[in-house]
Amino acid sequence: MDQLNIQGQILTEKSGDIYLAALRRNSDLSSLPAKYIVQPTVYDDIPPVLACALAQSPPLEIAVKGGGAHSSTWASSNGGIVIDLSKLNKVTLAEDKQSVTVQGGALWGDVYEVTVRERLEVVGSPLWFVGVGGFTLGGGYSPLSGEHGLAIDNMLAATVVLADGRIVEASPHTEPDLFWAIRGGGGQFGIAVDITFKTHPYAGPFGSGVLAYPGSQLPSVLKVIQDWKTTQTPAERFTMTFSRPAPHFKPSIVILPIVLHDENLTRSSKVLAPFRALQPVLDKVAPAPDMKTVSHAADAGLAAAPRRLVIRGTMFSDFFPELLTAVWDRWVAFTESNEDVRASAVLWDMTHPGELTQIPSDATALRNRAPHYWMAVQGRSTTDASVQAARDFTTSVVSLVREKNAELATDLGWFLSMCQGDEKAEDVFGANLARLxxxxxxxxxxxxxxxxxxxxxTL
Incomplete structure (x- = not known):
């Protein structure tokens, strides 16, 4: 491997600090000691790396790292090769400004740096440090999804390096089966070294901030949500979290709204009025000029959070009070049981589902196109000793959500971007698995x- 004639860099343990830095992931639980880390600078660097890895006996495991934000070890390898795309991070806006092409190692913050200057939008992550490739290939639920659908619904084409070393363009007209599969099928078909997205008109300014309530108000908050969603438009969404904020660490309900087209917070004042009628203990909503600013809103909180992090998540059909109350009770009991895990949280996303339902369920690899929402459990631990408890907790909660949702509505399976790897493929991809x-x-x-x-x- 060291003798390969490539333009990029090949790192090993002997490379010292630069190798250790390349191993770092968003979660300390996601890093494994690779034998080689390859950082290509051109697409043609990748095929000889693949050929060399597969020529070994036995072949070396190959992992691909985009942003490294996922809490699994999918972007790491114990003794294998990591193809680290971080140096392939160019963002190119088309001359007509109707599309933007993003290399696979770019973060959404890199994209927003470009689109903000042109007062354009692209359907991307609410967090700047999330990698474009992994986020998109898993579906891509965005603050703009209410108006424009998922990231995969806004893909125009992708350049993919295949296992046999070929570099192809996947689009509706070239390699259409591959294009279908990578839109929701994850990284099972090749390395997406660039993706071209539709751009959209400026959606700001945005209303963004925090409304917080004591846990005793959960029934009232859930009642407001049920009423509010009957008038919700695609321009309004929020994330609700069950968390224990410092310094008192009391069980709390936190609403994190993002309101589009919100000049002088006039729309926020109207759409958040029902939540404010509950008299939150914290009410801090401010204008944000663009998605770059919105994507940095959580920086301070995330910087202070324990880095032993495991995330699982799934889909749910509605904000059923009995479902959310059951999760609340389990979360409260768990975070009260051990101070080491009290930073664990549960997130519920409420993006207007109308636009994503406009795409047939077999038009992309993503299985769920009926109205739905997604949720995630963040198991965080301050000690190694409590990591397994955090893992077990995340597993139990997402299983509870899936079971309850099946009882109250229908079984929606698992959310690929929030999986850990032990889930069954048929439960992730549903009826699309045969074609995949x-x-x-x-x-x-x-x-x-x-x-x-x-x-x-298929055999």
């Missing part, structure tokens, strides 16, 4: 891409 297996057989029959939710190729 056919595409896998065509583009990766030897399962070179074996990190994440592995899709078995």
């Amino acid at each position: 297996r056919d595409v896998k057989a065509r583009y990766d029959p030897k399962k070179v891409w074996s990190k994440g939710i592995v899709i078995e190729p």
